[in-house]
Amino acid sequence: MKAKSSSAPPRSFFIQTFGCQMNVNDSERVSGLLRSRGLEAADSADQADFVFLNTCAVREKATAKFRHALGRLRRLQADRPDLRIGVGGCVPQLEGEALVARAKHVDVLVGTHTLHRIPALMEEAAATGKTAVDLDRKADAFAIPGEIAAHANPVRAYVTVMEGCNHVCSFCVVPRTRGPEVNRPPEDVVREVEAAVARGLGEVMLLGQTVNAYGHGGTDFAGLLERVNGVAGLERLRFTTSHPEHVNDRMATALRELPRVCPYLHLPFQSGSDRVLASMRRGYTRQGYLDTVALLRDQVPDLALSTDVIVGYPGETEAEFEETLSVLEGVGFDSLFAFSYSPRPGTTALRLADDVPEAEKRRRLHVVNAHQQQWQRRRHQARVGCAEEVLVESVDGGGRVSGRTRHFRIVHLDGTPGLGGRTVRVEITGAGPNALQGRLLQAIH
Ligand code: SAM
DSSP: OOOOSOOOOOOEEEEEEOSSHHHHHHHHHHHHHHHHTTOEEOSSGGGOSEEEEEEOOSSHHHHHHHHHHHHHHHHHHHHOTTOEEEEEEHHHHHHTHHHHHHOTTOSEEEOSSOGGGHHHHHHHHHHHSSOEEEOOTTSOTTOSOGGGOOOSSSSEEEEEOEESOOOOOTTOOHHHHHOSOEEOOHHHHHHHHHHHHHTTOOEEEEEOTTGGGOEETTEEHHHHHHHHHTSTTOOEEEEEOOOGGGOOHHHHHHHHHOTTBOSEEEOOOBOSOHHHHHHHTOSOOHHHHHHHHHHHHHHSTTOEEEEEEEESOTTOOHHHHHHHHHHHHHHOOSEEEEEEOOOOTTOGGGGSOOOSOHHHHHHHHHHHHHHHHHHHHHHHHTTTTOEEEEEEEEEOTTSEEEEEOTTOOEEEEEOOGGGTTOEEEEEEEEEOSSOEEEEEEEEOO
16 A cells, blocks of 8 residues: 555646657647646646656667656655656556556556546545556547647647557567557548647648558548648648558659648668568568669659668678668668667567677667768758748747758758747758758748
């Protein structure tokens, strides 16, 4: 039995989010839910009555960050026994009751499909003095209406269109944490996008682990893009993460033809070696991936591409790593997220020896990132002198603002806070590897 000094209901909350955009969107929905129950958002954990940690299990590093944060909350709770703690998302879904046993000071424990139960579980924990748990993965992951989400970004709304994943990648824990794919009806997605636009958000990013595998009734992913593209007032439409296996002509046509769909695609390739790709069970070969890129570039000539790469996968030789580098060189990605292989519980790759030494993984990561930085600098320098359309998403008091181009490139420029949320025309005046510098030409709308 936990000794709780008071059962007064919490009046304020703070959410710390780990991991991907889907987790960010889940936190936005939890935030909306708690606000709808009368709680106020606090600026930090120190000022909140209820702190919720929304966790990520995709790599050990993310899980370690969560454990560190939980340790800090435990110390905070020692000073403030009224502090209520919730933990949710992928780590509890993966670790289940084992986490309950280790974290008695946690009041509420939910999985990826039971976030909507947080308010009820908070009451239960207050009444019983015990950790209230619901890890039911069969519950409705979309039970919190997206329309009440408290969007964290002033211009971009994340809208999750599917939960879970039907792929069987050997390294990936997501099918275990988020379960098999569940697609939302297109009407629900459109309604949520309309609500975001009505709240003044100009950009929407549709989310799914393999978003382009989307299908509901007779609507495929291209059909969903067509429907969302039809929402009046929406300026920009993006989506992530796409899987190479589900890229097709209809999707490429949608990317090219639909005016609100931005010419940017995140398409992980993970490795340039056929041996590694087969072991990863990615469902494509190196050449298959390159053919997909060629098809996309043929159909959408100005497409910006980003990707994910894993280095140090079990058994990855130097020659196989160089095959990854040669894909980077051949494709020329606009941006890249590189990860060091991390063995995860319950994945099939766990049976393979994690035999690339940590120092060698770090070296490979460094080589990949250094290569990419050089490439991005060159690619960005080619934009100097060009005009770009920028949707301004952050402003600081010092007369600087920044936003993104339709190709998702970051641009910093001089500007007043009044430009926040506006689309402006900018001349590119300078370039670094991670961002462009610009000069305001005119505000468009
Ligand atoms: N569902 C997407 C896909 O399959 O392409 C990506 C989802 S995952 C949240 C984001 C990225 O994390 C993956 O593309 C992969 O590069 C990386 N990742 C996933 N599991 C990993 C692991 N065990 N070790 C290192 N990186 C990993």
